[in-house]
Amino acid sequence: MVEVALGIDIGGTNTVYSAVDRNGNCLVNGRISTNDYIDFSMFLQNLVKSINNSISSFDQDKLELIGIGIGAPNGNFFTGTIEYAPNLKWTGIIDVVSSFKKYFENIPVVLTNDANAAAIGEKVFGSAKGMKDFIVITLGTGLGSGIVVDGKVLYGKDGFAGEVGHTIVYYDGRECGCGRKGCLETYASASGIKRTVIEMLETSNLPSVFRGLNENEVSSKKIFEAATKGDQISIDAFEFTGKILGWKLADVVAILNPEAIFLYGGLAQAGDLIFNPTKKHMEDQLLKIFKNKVKLLPSGLSCEQAAVLGASALIWKERGI
């Protein structure tokens, strides 16, 4: 028998899972669509079917499921619920942990938000092994953050800590989906850099591959590709994004004094294009006592597996792994 923890990453489009052993090997993998299901219970029924098929078809040693860890947008560790997640079709409060426990009665089921899961994954299987104070910043459609303090995820009073993406850069800045203005995630995220390019096309006369295109044809991935080919607007957009992110990370460092900050997600895949300006402007804005002390790092986990490894690590960390 091989012990495995099931890691499930619920995303807006797909839900991905892996049965992960104590060394971080993904022995069984699978996925189902998330947004095909308007009803959570139908989604869950099909997910469980897929999981059971995958696990029973594993043809080497038998797998012993020791627990289920779930990462999801707005997942609350304390209540086991997903609350008003803007990118999911299930509205209101979804009682995720209780619902899973009906199918998996005798093993622990743990839920947290995707950024916290990423942080735990980095600590258990990635580059934060041995670190007690660090932060994971996920640069996706929005900006999420998982904060680890003295070896434990910082949840706060109600489990909602880590909303770094909703700290304010400019009090009269860009409108945010949260109803306020100037939030960090309106600048430093995949959608933020897209807004920056569209703004720069208006304010600058530089030539760009994006001139004359429809808004829908601009994406963070295309901005990255254009920047690597020398498109100046795209390069400037990365510089601007890194500046804003670096500034706000300096604030976060002042409050939390972490050993390292990890950048995760699609935008972090741009490598030096995003890391260099972020590092430069963060250092410029750091108090003297913090200068040249805080590491800015990419994830130590492979991009495809980071989310499910993080989710499974919710279980493995309880085993002292």
Place this chain on the structure above:
Amino acid sequence: MVEVALGIDIGGTNTVYSAVDRNGNCLVNGRISTNDYIDFSMFLQNLVKSINNSISSFDQDKLELIGIGIGAPNGNFFTGTIEYAPNLKWTGIIDVVSSFKKYFENIPVVLTNDANAAAIGEKVFGSAKGMKDFIVITLGTGLGSGIVVDGKVLYGKDGFAGEVGHTIVYYDGRECGCGRKGCLETYASASGIKRTVIEMLETSNLPSVFRGLNENEVSSKKIFEAATKGDQISIDAFEFTGKILGWKLADVVAILNPEAIFLYGGLAQAGDLIFNPTKKHMEDQLLKIFKNKVKLLPSGLSCEQAAVLGASALIWKERGI
């Protein structure tokens, strides 16, 4: 024998101490000048003499000293040193804990910064009893903060966490003593509100008791007194100070999700004049999930004793008080 922990608050002008029993009673009190001593070892020698005299003159039950807790600007819990404190005459790194231990060999000596000491004091003896996640903001000459997460002070990697006063409000804002621009403490502090009044005297034509006075004649205490007598510039200065503070506290809430924020120090004594605008603008800027959940409170400790109670609580908390 009555067990007492000695709480020492090292300030720029005076150093105050109390022998505090487990119920928070200050049984013996004393003080010596801090800034009379350019040399730390001379300061310490005289402080120890004063302490020994005070304790031996206590004429009821004998006192048993169980430990010494020290709060000081830039006091570092991990290293036991005061590092480059701008308001103290001792330059460089002062090895405080080791020096005290030469005089008090067999009892624990613990040092932390004044804001962390205030936070521990509030938890052990004040209004944060039973709270696990809260923040103390000290509004003195600067702005300090002590952050408690899951029942423990947040120190971070190097013991420097909690520099909320040096998060940035405006990137092209007021010059700060730290060498940067726009730090929160240049707005929300005793010196910040003084700068605000002086600015407002220039930008507005409103009458004010401060018109025609020398800068040195403006102080946060006088601004408070003027505001209570209806001086509009002074009232507006409190409103502006509270707005900036409230805005930044909303950022801090987004990151830390605390149960409560305590306002401490001279400026907090202004009561509604500072609490009302701070609360209003904090609520305006909070994410929906945090609205009407975070208490904004005054300290539960008497103003004169808060610092020494906090310092002594560094010791008492180890006894599970």
